Every structure is written in C-alpha cells, then in structure tokens.
C-alpha cells in the first residue's frame with residue numbers, strides 16, 4: 139500500500155480524527171518505492187454521509203445519503219462491469235451516475251487501489267451486507283487491476299482480540315462456550331444481544347467501555363447484574379460496575395502486543411513503571427483463586 | 437522410564453524392518469536398556485517412530501484469515517469439548533491451535549514443519565505455535581518475493597544474498613527458507629504473474645525466476661542449512677505446468693532443494709479441457725536428481741479450504757469457482773490467497789489431481805525422497821493422511837476407487853497401471869524417517885539410541901485407514917500421551933530455530949532499506965527469543 143497504492147478510498151470512516159496516523163504513516167503522505175512523488179502520486183477519495191475533517195485531505199469527496207451505502211456499492215459494481223444502470227435510481231443515493239462512472243473509471247484505471255471501509259459502513263444499516271458488498275467490489279476489480287479492501291477498526295486492540303478468538307475458537311466474535319465447545323452465532327451470542335436480552339448473570343469487561351456505546355437496555359442489565367471491569371482509568375462502565383480493578387496501561391506501564399488493522403502484531407515496550415498489575419496478571423490470579431475454590435468445594 | 441516390550445519395530449533409519457524387539461525410553465530419549473519403570477506390552481502391535489510432517493500450514497496469519505472465512509464449515513466440523521486436560525476447539529479443515537496438537541498426536545504424528553512464515557507476521561505465527569501443544573515445531577521463512585533479496589540477486593551480489601537470507605532466518609526464528617512462486621508473488625502485487633522460468637520478472641530488467649531459484653538454493657547450501665531451500669515452483673496448479681517444473685529442476689544446477697507439494701506441479705494439457713497427468717515425466721526427472729527431495733501434496737475428495745502464498749493461482753481458482761476469495765498482501769515480502777474448495781470425484785480436473793498425487797508416491801522409487809503430505813489444508817486436512825496410506829498399501833482398494841472416476845478422467849491418468857503396494861517399512865519412511873531426514877532433524881524419525889522418544893504404536897489390521905487413525909499408544913518426549921486410543925495427557929512441544937552465521941554489517945544495510953520501504957520500525961521486525969515458547973537453537977558456524 140505504502141509502496142504501490144495510487145488510488146486510496148476511505149468509505150464511511152474519518153481517519154483524520156479517528157486514525158490520525160493513518161494518512162502520514164501508511165497511505166497518502168508517504169513516498170513509496172513505486173510512488174516516488176508521495177502525495178502527488180496518489181488520488182484520495184472520501185465517501186461519507188457528511189463532510190468530516192477528512193474531506194479536506196481528499197481529492198474527491200462523495201456525500202452519500204444516510205443508509206444508502208449498499209445501493210451505491212451495488213450500482214458501482216454494475217458500472218464497473220459495464221452493465222446498464224438507471225440514473226434515477228442512482229440519484230436517490232445522493233450521488234449522480236456521472237460521479238459513480240468517474241469513480242468506477244478511476245478504480246479500473248489505477249495500478250493499485252485500496253478501499254478502506256470504516257464503521258460508518260460496517261456498523262450502519264445493512265452492516266454485514268455493506269461489508270460484503272465492499273469486499274465483493276474489490277474482488278471483482280481484480281479482473282481489471284490490483285485492488286484490495288480493508289476494514290478500519292474501532293479503538294483498542296479489537297483486531298488482536300479477533301485474531302486470538304479465531305485461532306483458539308475458530309470464530310472471530312460472538313462465541314458461546316457454554317456447551318464446552320465453541321459455537322458462533324452473531325445476533326444471538328454477540329455481547330450486545332446477550333445484554334439486551336439479559337441472558338447472562340455476570341459480565342467481565344476487559345479493555346472496552348460498553349457503558350459508553352451500547353443501547354440503554356444493555357447498560358441497564360450491566361448495572362443490575364454483577365459487572366467487573368479491568369481498566370487503567372475510570373470509564374462509563376466502571377462507574378456502573380460492582381467491581382473495578384485498576385490495571386496497568388498497556389504500552390505505558392505494561393508490555394504487550396497490539397495488532398495493527400492489517401493483523402500485523404507490534405510489540406509494546408512500556409516507557410514507565412507503574413504500581414498496578416497487568417490485565418494478564420489479574421486474570422491469572424482470578425483463575426487460580428477460582429481453581430482453589432473449586433478444589434475446596436470438591 | 438518406559439519399555440515397549442516385544443512389538444514389531446519399524447525403524448528404517450537404523451535398518452530395522454519389522455523386527456520383534458523392545459524399545460526402551462528414559463529422560464525423553466531412546467536408550468539401550470532400562471531397569472524397571474513402566475512396561476507396555478507390544479505383543480502383536482506395530483511400533484513406528486512418531487510421524488513427521490515436512491509441509492503443513494497449522495499456524496500463521498494466512499491460515500487464521502482462512503479460519504475466519506469459513507464459519508459454515510466450522511459449524512459442521514468435529515468439536516473438541518473442554519475436559520480436565522483438553523481445551524475446547526474445532527477440528528475441520530483448519531483446526532484451532534490446541535485442536536491441531538491433539539489431532540496430530542492423536543494419530544501418532546509428533547513433529548510438524550509450518551511451511552510458510554512471512555517475517556513481518558512471524559511474531560503472530562509463533563503466538564499460534566505456542567498454543568499448539570503435543571508436537572515439536574519448525575517453520576520456514578518466506579523469502580523468494582522479498583524485494584531487497586530480489587534486488588541483490590539481480591545485481592549478482594551473492595555474498596550479500598547469503599547474509600540477508602541468514603539474517604532473516606534468525607529474525608523469524610525459522611528453521612529453513614521457503615521460496616513460493618519465485619518472482620510471481622512480487623509481480624502479483626501489480627496483478628501480474630511470473631510464469632516463464634527464463635523470462636524476466638515483471639518490473640525487473642534481467643532477473644528471472646530461474647535466477648531466484650538457483651541463487652537461493654546455492655545460498656542455503658553454502659550456509660549449510662540443515663533443510664534445503666523449500667521450493668514451491670512457479671505456475672502451481674496450471675495445465676501444462678510440467679515444463680516449468682522440469683525447468684526448475686534444471687535451474688537448480690545440482691543444488692539441494694525440497695520440492696513442495698509436487699502433485700500441483702505435474703500437469704499436462706494446454707487448458708482445463710485437456711488437463712492431464714504428467715507424473716511419469718516428473719517422476720523420471722526426479723528419480724534421476726539425487727539432489728532433490730519432495731512431498732506429495734496429495735488431494736482427497738471432499739471439502740477443504742485452499743490457502744497459499746501463491747496469490748495469482750488463488751485468483752484463478754476464484755474465477756473458476758466463483759466462490760469466496762480473500763487476498764492478503766504482506767508489505768514487501770509476500771502475499772497470500774484463501775478460497776474454500778470442494779474436490780469432487782466427478783470433476784475431471786479434481787479426479788486427475790487425486791490420481792497425480794498417488795502416482796507420484798508410487799512412481800518415485802526412493803521412498804526416502806518423497807514425504808506424505810496433502811499440503812494441509814490445500815489438498816485435504818492432515819487428519820485424512822491414513823486414507824492415503826490405505827490407497828498406497830492396497831492396490832485392489834485403489835482399483836475400486838479408480839473405477840468410480842469419470843471415463844474421461846481415467847484416460848488422462850496412469851494410476852490404473854501401477855501395481856506397487858507400500859510395505860509397512862516404506863510407510864514408516866514416507867511418514868517419519870524420510871521427512872526427518874529431508875528436514876535434517878537428526879533426533880527425529882528414528883528409534884536409535886539418543887533419538888527423541890517420540891513413538892507411535894499401532895494395532896496391525898486390514899483396514900489401514902482405521903489402523904493409522906487410531907494408534908493404541910503414542911509417546912511424546914518420553915511421556916505416554918495416548919493410551920488405548922485416548923488422549924491421556926497434554927504436553928508442550930519445542931520450536932527449533934536455526935541461527936546461521938552472518939556478517940553483522942548486513943543489519944545496517946537492511947536497516948536503511950527497511951526504513952525506506954516498510955511501515956514498521958526495523959527494531960520491531962525480528963522476533964525476539966523470549967517470544968518463542970520452548971525455543972531450541974541450532975547454531976551454525
């Protein structure tokens with residue numbers, strides 16, 4: 139990407155504010171082996187429902203009507219394949235057929251294209267369908283040129299959690315181990331669904347702040363049942379938890395590994411020493427204590 | 437201390453071919469004799485050195501990407517239910533890490549070589565290997581599409597090629613060097629491929645895939661790496677690729693090489709309609725080249741997922757099947773593709789592939805130079821190896837299976853003409869002693885004094901699939917881990933890495949180029965020894 143991408147598309151994301159180092163470190167600002175002129179050698183397109191600060195960095199900004207991403211992606215796939223597209227139907231998405239045709243041409247003409255899709259695409263109406271459409275579009279573009287698609291993830295080490303869940307349970311999230319083996323059913327076993335339905339008796343929260351982002355019924359369930367939070371700082375969730383264990387901040391006072399969004403792991407070396415135990419430490423001690431208790435009970 | 441008394445022992449490295457004798461174990465090694473300790477009655481049982489897999493994909497970013505792509509397969513796969521010794525998991529085409537260890541050891545295999553590790557994500561591979569118990573591990577670092585290395589080969593700077601290779605092997609805590617579709621993956625980053633061995637790689641002035649192959653093979657030899665260059669030839673899976681494979685053998689100019697999953701490189705025909713077996717030509721050239729070893733990369737009918745660093749091939753497969761396709765490019769080193777796949781008996785191409793794997797295993801006359809693999813999970817999951825042994829040991833069974841193939845497929849293969857049947861001694865070679873020798877692992881694949889005490893004890897029976905799927909006992913590092921066909925104990929495995937000697941100056945040379953081309957800081961790039969669980973270092977001078 140750094141060395142080759144001459145077309146960079148951000149869809150439903152605001153990297154200027156959410157991933158501030160993305161532009162300078164990985165994409166548009168970098169000089170690459172095959173992009174010797176850096177920014178001048180690349181075209182940046184931003185697709186979003188509003189004009190965020192990222193639009194300033196874009197060569198082309200396309201404003202889509204909220205909830206119309208799937209329609210735009212589908213029309214775009216058709217334009218790329220040279221199929222006939224109804225201009226009136228396109229107009230309903232907030233974009234014109236000319237804008238789509240221009241984008242399709244840029245996509246087919248580039249040497250190496252990248253499509254980053256953010257939570258504005260994967261977490262709004264259509265969710266999985268939107269992500270699938272974005273990935274399919276990128277796959278189909280490989281009939282014309284080299285094209286890749288990549289999700290821009292949320293805060294924290296979400297990618298790392300996803301990676302480890304996959305190699306230990308075969309599934310990325312929404313895993314239920316209550317039968318002694320992993321079962322996967324997003325929409326049924328995902329955290330948010332369990333909490334909203336009130337299926338779980340207790341919750342352990344590690345490196346996340348669901349109290350800040352989840353819907354009211356989920357937050358209510360968290361506050362009415364035993365919730366334990368491991369976090370270096372006070373969060374919305376820690377305020378409503380029964381127990382808050384203060385842990386060392388990974389990367390500041392604790393070592394660890396974070397996964398980049400492209401699943402490359404980076405080791406963290408803590409510059410400071412702190413008084414608090416690491417998350418790993420606390421989890422191990424909880425497990426050992428539970429085992430001792432089980433032993434005594436038996 | 438442990439004694440396996442009176443079993444029929446197959447230990448090809450030490451010239452033991454079905455001799456009734458005792459095997460004695462103490463302190464994790466095979467010893468001449470023990471006084472006391474546990475005794476296992478081996479009467480009527482067959483004793484093998486533990487299986488060694490020379491080429492498999494059990495850990496790493498690409499495999500883990502595949503796991504995420506096939507939830508529908510996992511749902512139908514065999515689950516592992518958590519109990520007092522085992523962690524939960526899923527088996528299927530891409531078993532989870534703990535499951536991988538349980539299942540390999542559960543069929544008597546105790547050493548695996550993970551065949552494709554990009555340096556950039558080697559840390560991740562080692563994280564997965566750490567959670568893969570029961571087996572000892574090695575891995576090969578992917579180099580043939582590393583841009584810094586390719587520039588040096590093109591410039592003819594052979595001395596530095598050697599140092600750069602050596603540095604990368606140690607940086608990745610790898611054991612050997614893997615070359616995948618030399619030059620082709622690099623070209624794929626711009627959507628191209630390198631199909632002709634003697635034509636320049638797109639984007640380079642003079643550098644050809646042949647230059648890369650011979651340059652790397654020579655460097656591995658001169659560095660005296662215990663395992664030869666691990667070579668995945670150009671043009672994998674394509675009709676008519678037999679000529680590329682034969683050209684590659686020539687390009688090696690007598691240097692050692694291990695040719696991975698040879699089945700995928702032994703095809704004739706001009707297109708998919710005329711696709712046919714060319715295993716006879718490949719086997720003939722291979723038999724005449726004592727510098728080469730290979731593994732079969734055999735295919736079995738059924739559902740799996742294909743995953744390889746060969747991006748162009750995967751894209752072709754996607755176009756052929758119209759199924760899911762995932763592609764990863766790993767910065768300046770390599771890339772990979774993932775496609776779920778079903779090999780069908782009634783599909784002519786698949787039927788030919790099935791036959792070619794078996795033909796090569798039967799036509800290569802020295803079993804020491806051909807190892808049993810399916811390029812797991814590409815040709816079939818590794819836990820189906822016993823089915824291949826069944827086909828190799830029983831010509832009548834083979835005939836029955838051939839009869840089920842479409843008429844057209846039968847005219848494109850020669851399997852029906854091959855009457856050879858593998859003996860138990862030969863099975864011990866292709867599944868243990870041979871791959872251990874190809875890898876240069878001196879303590880593996882045999883039961884001589886000083887060998888690692890990895891032993892599989894089978895109950896001899898007509899149903900070969902059953903026999904090799906469910907050993908009576910498995911001993912790993914001297915511990916009895918399987919008893920009466922059940923997992924009784926979970927043990928950790930080691931990771932052996934090679935540390936070749938290199939000029940420290942090469943580090944400064946790489947640092948400068950690295951900071952120009954990569955997005956990671958150079959000091960974060962190597963895997964530090966503390967991150968590798970059970971690390972054993974083989975230091976070369």
Ligand SMILES: [Zn+2]
Pocket residue numbers: 491492493551552696697744811
């Ligand atoms: Zn492979």
